[in-house]
């Protein structure tokens with residue numbers, strides 16, 4: 001009787017790795033409210049409630065229609081009481097009073113500002129808040145604070161870093177990364193990962209995964225790359241984390257574990273001649289003195305052995321929620337442990353090798369999900 005292609009709520013999986021989630025979100029009104037709630041619980045270190053709202057947001061993001069009445073969410077997974085109450089209020093009132101209260105909450109507002117600084121997380125925010133600090137201005141003025149080098153550069157380049165990175169900027173940085181890496185390793189495979197690989201048009205940083213097909217390993221590669229950038233005056237900050245990868249080590253069970261690959265958290269200077277709309281000055285010359293022709297950009301470089309490339313690519317492509325659900329699915333449905341390095345079958349007690357993301361999905365008995373459908 002209906003013209004609409006049939007949609008069965010009870011067939012929507014509780015795992016986002018069994019759903020297709022593109023960037024075309026029909027339920028932004030709801031998911032924005034859930035994400036505000038989740039972030040507030042993250043600031044309160046209430047992981048359970050935080051995940052509850054992130055999961056609910058993720059489910060609504062995959063719906064092929066906007067929710068307009070309570071019946072539309074009937075039978076969907078992850079719709080607990082808290083979530084349903086908010087959906088109901090948004091349907092009736094157009095907005096959520098609970099989400100609005102969070103946005104006006106003093107603690108939330110301070111944590112939001114603090115955590116927007118590179119190098120500042122929930123722990124540091126908590127410390128500053130307890131000291132009575134409320135705004136970044138107050139943080140900057142508090143001369144007794146011991147800031148890490150990361151936090152100091154985070155404040156120094158704050159304006160550039162909070163303004164989002166565009167896809168065009170990601171491509172420009174991609175060329176720089178490729179050129180530099182291939183100076184040292186001509187056959188290196190360099191892949192743009194993170195949100196941009198999922199088709200996002202903006203991001204907070206640019207993530208690259210580097211590997212070298214074939215036997216040759218180069219533990220010094222990242223050091224050589226950043227040294228060259230330093231010489232070229234392109235490096236504003238860098239922190240190289242050495243690899244702690246141990247072959248045949250069981251994958252980590254932790255849901256949000258950091259991986260063991262060698263990586264570099266950097267801030268690059270991206271030159272971009274700005275179109276300056278000021279007119280000629282009296283001497284009919286451009287006054288170039290104050291024109292800043294570059295932008296500070298956060299770049300993450302991760303380097304992995306070729307054998308682990310497919311697992312690292314899957315992990316670093318995200319989304320975070322998609323990755324969490326992949327690991328949860330592997331664990332609970334398949335008795336396997338998945339992380340960014342490997343997949344381990346606990347029953348057979350073997351590592352499952354994979355040369356592509358498709359093979360990893362196949363090992364898990366999952367239909368393949370394209371990167372742009374992983375925006376869970």
Ligand code: DCP
Nearest residue numbers: 194195203204205258259315316317318319320
């Ligand atoms: N990731 C990971 N292990 C880490 C950090 C990140 O597996 N220690 C994964 C999850 C993310 C992806 O890598 O989806 C990229 O991390 P980002 O924080 O850069 O997230 P996105 O690129 O998805 O979003 P944004 O647009 O904010 O950069």
Ligand code: MG
Nearest residue numbers: 194195205207
């Ligand atoms: Mg990113």
